[in-house]
Amino acid sequence: MKQLGLLVFTALLVLGCDMNAGNAVYKEYTDIEDGKWYIKNAPTFTFTIEDASIPYNIYYNLRNSLSYGYYNLYLTRYLRDSSGKEIESRLDELLLMDPKTGKPNGDGLGDLFDHKFLMKRDYRFPKPGKYTIQLKQYMRQDPLLNIQSVGITVEKATPAN
Template sequence: MIKHLLLICCTAVAIALYSCSGGTLIDQSQDMSEGVWHVDSLASFDYVIEDTTLKYDISYLVRYAVDYPYYNLYVTYYLEDSVGNILNSQQQELILFDKTTGQPLGTGLGDLYDREVKIFEDYTFDQTMKYHFKVKHYMRMQELPGILSFGLKVTENED
């Protein structure tokens, strides 16, 4: 009887915690083949905005190796509407290693690290629709080693 009661309580807590995470629209990463990001490869993500009155936080999710040859990563993003019109595009710099110490930033174990880099806070969308977010690296190498996956996270800002 006690085991059943404990199981019911744990299930109720799990359901409550799951229902509180409804503010995430996308939390997805794409693996790079053999840990190399080719210059002509786009990381592409689709998500739907249903409420234009809300503000959203948008972050990149980068998994990288400690032998990545640079301290930073330049990327260019393209935000497109559902018919492919580019609504916004910009080059951005992501810092992966501390410039002074050379220590990897983010969380990791061994030679792999994950870094979430917030790129937009309180971003608003004009229309209710499906959006496409595409990202490519803008480094000097055609084949960029050490980037294992690249992702996008879009969440409702609860402030």
């Protein structure tokens, strides 16, 4: 019975954390095998944009364990259209922990922390169709240890209140 209560609590926590879930047009994670993210392992996420007339917010999703050895993570992202043409590539720094205090950012449950970082705000895709985002870790360590999963969320942008 105690396990069932923990399971229900965890499910409610996960569902309650994503306030804009109704705006999501795509959300996907890729698990990193054994928490070892090799540079050659570059997960790709392909999604369809049906309405290119509205803006979208795109987020990185990341799960790491407390044993992760750095306060930040450098990622290179590649956005490609349905023909494979690269629309953009960019190096981003994600702050997983406060650099001064070492306190973890994100939502934690036990040893695991989930993060949602804004990648692009109010982005307008050039046209309707399929798009792919590819993520590569860009740290000096290969493999990068204690990264459990990475992913993206694409949401319809909502007007500021």
